[in-house]
Amino acid sequence: xxxxxxxxxxxxxxxxxxxxLKYRWWFFFMILFSLAAGAAQVRSAGGExxxxxxxxxxxxxxxxxxxxxxxxxxxxxxxxxxxxENLSEMIREVENGNLECGYELSENFYEELLKGKARGxxxxxxxxxxxxxxxxYETVFAxxxxxxxxxxxxxxxxxxxxxxxxxxxxxxLLALNSRYAGDGSTFHFVYELAGERESEAPENLNxxxxxxxxxxxxxxxxxxxxVLEQERVFGALPGALGKRMKxxxxxxxxxxxxxxxxxxVLLQGMAGQNAGLGKEIAALLLYAILLEVYxxxxxxxxxxxxxxxxxxxxxxxxxxxxxxxxxRMGNYLxxxxxxxxxxxxxxxxxxxx
Numbered sequence: 001x002x003x004x005x006x007x008x009x010x011x012x013x014x015x016x017x018x019x020x021l022k023y024r025w026w027f028f029f030m031i032l033f034s035l036a037a038g039a040a041q042v043r044s045a046g047g048e049x050x051x052x053x054x055x056x057x058x059x060x061x062x063x064x065x066x067x068x069x070x071x072x073x074x075x076x077x078x079x080x081x082x083x084x085e086n087l088s089e090m091i092r093e094v095e096n097g098n099l100e101c102g103y104e105l106s107e108n109f110y111e112e113l114l115k116g117k118a119r120g121x122x123x124x125x126x127x128x129x130x131x132x133x134x135x136x137y138e139t140v141f142a143x144x145x146x147x148x149x150x151x152x153x154x155x156x157x158x159x160x161x162x163x164x165x166x167x168x169x170x171x172x173l174l175a176l177n178s179r180y181a182g183d184g185s186t187f188h189f190v191y192e193l194a195g196e197r198e199s200e201a202p203e204n205l206n207x208x209x210x211x212x213x214x215x216x217x218x219x220x221x222x223x224x225x226x227v228l229e230q231e232r233v234f235g236a237l238p239g240a241l242g243k244r245m246k247x248x249x250x251x252x253x254x255x256x257x258x259x260x261x262x263x264x265v266l267l268q269g270m271a272g273q274n275a276g277l278g279k280e281i282a283a284l285l286l287y288a289i290l291l292e293v294y295x296x297x298x299x300x301x302x303x304x305x306x307x308x309x310x311x312x313x314x315x316x317x318x319x320x321x322x323x324x325x326x327x328r329m330g331n332y333l334x335x336x337x338x339x340x341x342x343x344x345x346x347x348x349x350x351x352x353x
Contacts, residue, residue, distance in 0.1 A: 020256055023222055027260050030215050034264035037208050053080035056136050057090040057102035064110035064147070071143045079136055094125050101126035101133035103140060114151055206352070209265055210325030213345045216261035217291065217319060221312050223253020224295045228305035250295055258288040279352070287348040294344050319345045 020027065056079050058069045072081040082099070084090040093099040102125040106112075109121040122144075126133040227249045262284040266277070302308050322329050322340040329336035340346040 022226065023219065026215075026219060026222070027256075030212070030260055030264050033215075034208075034212070054078055054132050054136075055099045056081050056140075057084050057093060057099045058082070058140075059084040059087045059090045059102065059104045061085075061105060061107040062110070065105040068105065068144060068147060071147070072140065075139055075143070077139060079139055091125055094127055097127065097129070100130055101136060110148070113148060114155065205324055205326065205328070205349075207326055209352070210323065210345070210349055212261045212265050213287070213323075213348045214316060214319050214325060216257045216287070217343070217345055218312070218316060219257030219260070220254050220291045220295050221298075221308065221315065223250060223257070224299060224302075225305045225308045225312075226253065227299070228303065228308060231303075250292065250299075254288055254292045254295065258284055258291065283348060283351045286351065287344070290344045290347055315343070319343045322346075324349050 056072075058065075058072060058081055060066050060069055060083060066083075069081065069083045072079075073083075075081065084093075084102070087104055090099070090102040090104070094102045104123040104125065106121055106123070112121050122140075124133065230245075230249070262280070265284075266280060298308075302311070318339070320326065322336050323343050323345040324340075325345065330340070
């Protein structure tokens, strides 16, 4: 028994070495691709850390202007608001390109707006090269009208006779305004995340892992092609040795591709996209079993290597299109979900969703 195990391991070692030597350039490409993707991710992460948002200036002259600036500084978005007390300094920063644009709040602008005098109370400065100044309108004026809404409502209630005898109604209206005016009072935008839509799955895809899954699938198909090429050689071997050689060749192909792909995924995961070591290993183990079963089933229907090599481009293209590698095709074509079940790449990637 021990002799048989040693003999089988020796056979697997020889066949695995043959497979690695034959397709060494593919393995080299997988490792090189993972290193390039990891380096690009680290560089991108560093850029995101250094990114502080689009700089917008606000020049204020009184306490209401300072209050508006405080609200804008608390905004969590793409804009980073800076306060200026000197208008010429803010304009110089806009001209130099340090600010995307700048808002000047005139003295007593708040009181003038309450009186209905809107013209000339807020002035926008921007350079001809500016492209994002129009986007800042929403943030600035939403906060401005949120500040104004309470005083406008009080003035309206006062003008329409809501005195002491109807004070409770006025207080109720003011309470409702404070509760619901957080959207800017005059307008607001509703942002919907893909994950909140029940009918569609989000596009939170890891394309690198998808590419590695496709490459591991390709390497197993090439391993099956290698077996089919040596079918006559295996058939000429005496007894059960030929079957062992076939199995060993397939085992070596699956094991070599999954180990190399897994190494690349874990290597790239060190740059920040690792789903957890235990989960990665479990997914790779299940994927190896699935690929082993898949290539054995495929071998039942395909007996010639040239037929398999002719089908490989179709199988790879189908994996990239229908499996969640780059996009979820099922979000746009529901029938694509059923087509994706043909490819083992789908089951590996869905393990992480």
